[in-house]
Amino acid sequence: MGSHHWLYFGGFVITGILLIGVGLVGILDALSVLSEGVSYSEEFVLLAMLGEAAEWIVVGLILGLFAVTFLAAAIISILRRASLPRDDRLVSLVEWLERKYPLLRQFDVTEKLEPTTEDRRQQLKEQYVAGEISEEAFEREMAQLMDTTFNSKSQSKNETTIEIEDES
Numbered sequence: 001m002g003s004h005h006w007l008y009f010g011g012f013v014i015t016g017i018l019l020i021g022v023g024l025v026g027i028l029d030a031l032s033v034l035s036e037g038v039s040y041s042e043e044f045v046l047l048a049m050l051g052e053a054a055e056w057i058v059v060g061l062i063l064g065l066f067a068v069t070f071l072a073a074a075i076i077s078i079l080r081r082a083s084l085p086r087d088d089r090l091v092s093l094v095e096w097l098e099r100k101y102p103l104l105r106q107f108d109v110t111e112k113l114e115p116t117t118e119d120r121r122q123q124l125k126e127q128y129v130a131g132e133i134s135e136e137a138f139e140r141e142m143a144q145l146m147d148t149t150f151n152s153k154s155q156s157k158n159e160t161t162i163e164i165e166d167e168s
Helices: 004-031 042-052 053-079 088-100 104-107 111-113 117-129 135-167
Strands: none
Touching: 004 042, 004 053, 004 088, 053 104, 088 104, 088 111, 117 135
């Protein structure tokens, strides 16, 4: 099956068209109060129009809710499939947003944006080749990167060993 975001977007378009149709029918139904020939004061005309179009207003609200749901699902589907750049600054921005809005944590965007060791190596190589950093800075950063990678791997092994020992 194709991607879900097209299905969600199609649902949004269809419910949007239905919403417009329901709105127009509701307006016509409300305006029919004026053609009945009964004279109302200004306040009662508005109440009579709302009363006449009440069922269309309810249907419109329900369709509006469906349209918003389909649009949100389409956006989330597109963002989940999007190829996002891996960047430390972007990660810090997303972490700040996740702290401010905890609901965002369920999408695991931070983990998808976190640069891998290979990404960091490539970035260092590009900076060195472009002349942005010296050879000493390149070697120091590369050694620090390898040391960090080694320490994180040994920590994950130790945690696994501790978990296995705790289960015994």
